[in-house]
Amino acid sequence: MEIPFYKFHGAMNDFVVLDGRNTAVPDLSLNLVQLLCNRRSGIGADGVILLKEQTNGLRMVYYNSDGKEGSMCGNGGRCFAAFARMLGMAGEQVDFEAYDGSHRAYVLESNNNQYTVQLEMSDVTGVEKLNNCMVLDTGSPHYITFVDDLDAVDVFNEGKSIRYSERFAKDGINVNFVQPTSGALHIRTYERGVEAETMACGTGSVAAAIAAFESGKVTSGSNITIQTLGGKLQVGFEKKDGGYHHVTLTGPAEFVFKGFFQYHGI
DSSP states (O other): OEEEEEEEEETTEEEEEEETTSTTSOOOOHHHHHHHHOTTTSOOOSEEEEEEEETTEEEEEEEETTSSBOSOOHHHHHHHHHHHHHTTSOOSEEEEEETTEEEEEEEEEEETTEEEEEEEOOOBOOEEEETTEEEEESSSEEEEEEOSOGGGOOHHHHHHHHHTSTTTTTTOOEEEEEEEOSSOEEEEEEETTTTEEESOOHHHHHHHHHHHHHTTSOSOOSSEEEEETTEEEEEEEEEETTEEEEEEEEEEEEEEEEEEEEOOOO
16 A cells, blocks of 8 residues: 655654545554654654544644654644645645644745744643643643753653653653753753654743743743754743733744655554
8 A cells, every 4th residue: 555645844843744635545553653653664753644624624633653643733733734735725824623622823934845834822721830840731731841951951861750750651741851041942852652852842842931931031922932953933922811822833844755655554
């Protein structure tokens, strides 16, 4: 079986993207997703995005590289919007459903397969403070800890230790290490489902920005620059009535290549 696929990345957070309208795209089993994401025997990606068309519009279904259906993916959502625009299924405005509800994205720029996309994220209603750490849900659950020297952090081992700690082991949590500077929040993330450090995390970037605002490390919710290993993202929000509203994530989404994956079944 030949499965048609597209490869996208957002700040080097990369995805295999499938057009679910195509009858050549099979049901996604755990093994198939793992195979597609495998960087040696497959295409290689942090996750798989499936575009579905339903009666009320588009739906994004996201799978982590461990093969399991995941929660909201911010960089994936921006790539999804670029993909819908590329297919001619939407214009500059892309409305779609995802794990955490309805989203709207705006394709701000489009040039030679490179897009700049602003994605409206879900409201954030609760931030739990734990000493120098915070726990919050931005469409996916996140643990934020502030550090003085990001380069000195053992992201894999420290992140894994927190993710598999007694409190979080069952459902997992994404673990973010954040170093504030005068010009940006620098972030590195251990992602559940990938079970490794990724080059960028969209929902983690949003969580970092909100946590920095909560702790007074930034004083405005307008255009907060997030420096990831894979590039820069921008986060914006408005705090009102104890919650965070009008949350946006802006950054690059790039179409890399397309092809056919030979699948013999597992």
